[in-house]
Each structure stands twice: as C-alpha cells, then as structure tokens.
Amino acid sequence: MHKFPDIPIVEIGPGSQATVEDEGLDYMAMPSEMDTYHQPILPEPEDTANLDAGKRKLAELLDAMRAWQNDHQTRAVGLDGLDAANLDFVNQALGEGEVSVACDGPSPIRAQESVLAGVWRVQHFDANERIVRDGIEIGDVPDIVRNTAFAGADTALDIACDTDDPGLQNAPAVLVELADRIAAYHPGDALHAVNLSLLPLSDSDIMLIGERLGVGPVTMLSRGYGNCRIGSTARRNTWWIKYFNSQDGLILNTIEVVDVPPVARAAPEDIADSIERLDEILELYR
Structure with missing residues (x-):
C-alpha cells in the first residue's frame, strides 16, 4: 500500500501565532526635528x-x-x-x-x-570660485531661481518609448502627462504635480523619465522636517522634488510643473x- 507522507503539525488558533506586540511595528522613520527661528548671537x-x-x-x-x-x-x-x-x-x-x-x-x-x-545672502563667483x-x-526666492533655472530650457518633451522593453511600466504614461502639462503651462497657472511615490515604477521607468527631463542648473535644499531637495530640469517650469526623513530615507518623490515650487518660497x-x-x-x- 502507498504510504502517505508525514504531515507536519502546525499550531493554530488563538495564541498560536506571533502577535503584533511580539514582533513590534516596523515603521518608516519620519522626520522628527524642525528648524525654528533663533535670534542670532550678536555683539554687545x-x-x-x-x-x-x-x-x-x-x-x-x-x-x-x-x-x-x-x-x-x-x-x-x-x-x-x-x-x-x-x-x-x-x-x-x-x-x-x-x-x-x-x-x-x-x-x-x-x-x-x-x-x-x-x-x-547671494554671492556670484567667477570660474575660479x-x-x-x-x-x-529680499523676495520669496532669489532672482537666480526665476531668471536662471530655465534659461534656454525646452518646452518639448520626447515621449517616444521602446514598447519592447520589459522593464518599462508607467514611464510612457507619465511622459505623456508631463508633455501635455509642460506645453500648456503659463506663469501663474496652478501647480501640477505627478506623485511618483504612488506609482508602480521600475528602475527603467525612473531612468527613462530622468533622461527625458534632463538636469537643469538650479538646485535648492530646504531643511525643516527632514530635507527637501529640489532640482530644476531641462524642461521649462519642471522641477524634480524629493522629500527625505531625518535618516535620509526617501519618503516622497514628485515632479512639479510650476514656475517656482511653493515649498521653496517665503x-x-x-x-x-x-x-x-x-x-x-x-x-x-x-
């Protein structure tokens, strides 16, 4: 007669499995400190x-x-x-x-x-620093942000994609959305944000989007709860913005079509x- 394999005995029912209290919750570390105004130390x-x-x-x-x-x-x-x-x-x-x-x-x-x-405080340097x-x-942002970030930037965005690339998921749709918004944007229009953190994006997607947007000359760093790093792209009025917690972990990754991101403005x-x-x-x- 055929012998059945042994079936392992597994405990079931209340108390048989590890609880949340036993395992502990593995939360992502969120920003915990904020820079606030402190009057500078001045001479008497x-x-x-x-x-x-x-x-x-x-x-x-x-x-x-x-x-x-x-x-x-x-x-x-x-x-x-x-x-x-x-x-x-x-x-x-x-x-x-x-x-x-x-x-x-x-x-x-x-x-x-x-x-x-x-x-x-604004300083201009020559080629030798x-x-x-x-x-x-005095202003919401220094002049260089509006005058330099997109000087010579293009409004056209190449949306052609290699449909045979198995690594591409949502990059084609993101590029089409951005191309429409960039072409239609006029100074003063409401911000349009594409929240990359909410999309299933592969490494190939991110690389393609970055390649098509390019890199602009202006970078901003805003410190408050964690850090916010803002980079102009080579497409007019388009910024790539990344929010990090105090452990430098990425918690929000967005692309904004706007003249100046509100997070950077006073x-x-x-x-x-x-x-x-x-x-x-x-x-x-x-």
Missing part, C-alpha cells in the same frame, strides 16, 4: 563702536524689506563696500536659515536664506515677520 552694543557701516547696511536692508511688494520682484542691497569687520557683523545678524540655492555654470551663484525668512559680487536680496507673512525681527535686532544698537 558697547563692542560695536567701529561697526557703524554694518549698522547702516542693516538699516538699509530694513528699509528695502519694508518697500518690498509681493510681485515676484526682489529688492537688492549690495555688500561690496563693507570691510571685513562690518561684513562679519552683517553676517552675524543674518545668520543661516532653512533654504539654500546653488546655480551651476561658468559663473556659479550661491544663495543662502538668512534666519530672516525671505532675506537671501572667487567672489565677484556680494549682496542681499510667504509674504514670513517677510512681514522678518521685518519685525530685524527691527528688534537694530533696536539693540539705536
């Missing part, structure tokens, strides 16, 4: 007798901030005439905020938001608060 008034030029420059900055209007036009305050001590005093007062901007090219530009939201222009700008209310804060700083030296 009695130690600033030789820093009148720096004080005047900060007063000039305050006037420019009050004159700023929410029309996407920045106001500029030059710093080229200050000596090292006065420039250091201005730098101390401004501090370093959440958003930094880099524009690559033959003449690189770097911008750093100060602790005063909407106040940007020497500073050729140094100043401050709001008018932020600049109004910055006016009050700079006025408080200057009050120490009046």
Whole structure:
C-alpha cells in the first residue's frame, strides 16, 4: 500500500501565532526635528563702536524689506563696500536659515536664506570660485531661481518609448502627462504635480523619465522636517522634488510643473515677520 507522507503539525488558533506586540511595528522613520527661528548671537552694543557701516547696511536692508511688494520682484542691497569687520557683523545678524540655492555654470551663484525668512545672502563667483559680487536680496526666492533655472530650457518633451522593453511600466504614461502639462503651462497657472511615490515604477521607468527631463542648473535644499531637495530640469517650469526623513530615507518623490515650487518660497507673512525681527535686532544698537 502507498504510504502517505508525514504531515507536519502546525499550531493554530488563538495564541498560536506571533502577535503584533511580539514582533513590534516596523515603521518608516519620519522626520522628527524642525528648524525654528533663533535670534542670532550678536555683539554687545558697547563692542560695536567701529561697526557703524554694518549698522547702516542693516538699516538699509530694513528699509528695502519694508518697500518690498509681493510681485515676484526682489529688492537688492549690495555688500561690496563693507570691510571685513562690518561684513562679519552683517553676517552675524543674518545668520543661516532653512533654504539654500546653488546655480551651476561658468559663473556659479550661491544663495543662502538668512534666519530672516525671505532675506537671501547671494554671492556670484567667477570660474575660479572667487567672489565677484556680494549682496542681499529680499523676495520669496532669489532672482537666480526665476531668471536662471530655465534659461534656454525646452518646452518639448520626447515621449517616444521602446514598447519592447520589459522593464518599462508607467514611464510612457507619465511622459505623456508631463508633455501635455509642460506645453500648456503659463506663469501663474496652478501647480501640477505627478506623485511618483504612488506609482508602480521600475528602475527603467525612473531612468527613462530622468533622461527625458534632463538636469537643469538650479538646485535648492530646504531643511525643516527632514530635507527637501529640489532640482530644476531641462524642461521649462519642471522641477524634480524629493522629500527625505531625518535618516535620509526617501519618503516622497514628485515632479512639479510650476514656475517656482511653493515649498521653496517665503510667504509674504514670513517677510512681514522678518521685518519685525530685524527691527528688534537694530533696536539693540539705536
């Protein structure tokens, strides 16, 4: 007679399986820290007798901030005439905020938001990384973001795909959607976002989308809850934005069709608060 194989005995019923409490929950680590405003550490008034030029420059900055209007036009305050001590005093007062901007090219530009939201420290460099222009700008973003990010960028997006590539899943549909939105976009239109994190995308999909969009000259990093890294592409008004948690794990991956991503912009209310804060700083030296 044929002998049946042994059947393993497996416990079933309540208490036979590991519980959630036994295993523990394996949550993705979410951002846990946020940068907040801290008034910069400044010298005592009695130690600033030789820093009148720096004080005047900060007063000039305050006037420019009050004159700023929410029309996407920045106001500029030059710093080229200050000596090292006065420039250091201005730098101390401004501090370093959440958003930094880099524009690559033959003449690189770097911008750093100060602790005063909407106040940007902007430096222009030559090919040898020497500073050729140094100043401050007031605005939702520094000029280089609007003036440089898509200079020479194309609105046409190649959507042709190799349908025989077994690795492609959703890239063709994403490219068609982006091509339509990029071609139709006009400054001031509402943002259109493609959330790549919600789509089943293969490595081949991501590589093809990246290849077709290309890489632009402007990169922004916004620090708050984790990091947000924003890169211009070679297609007009198109940004690739990645959000990371505090362990540098990717938690959101999006492409946005918009002139400037809202996450990178200082709001008018932020600049109004910055006016009050700079006025408080200057009050120490009046």
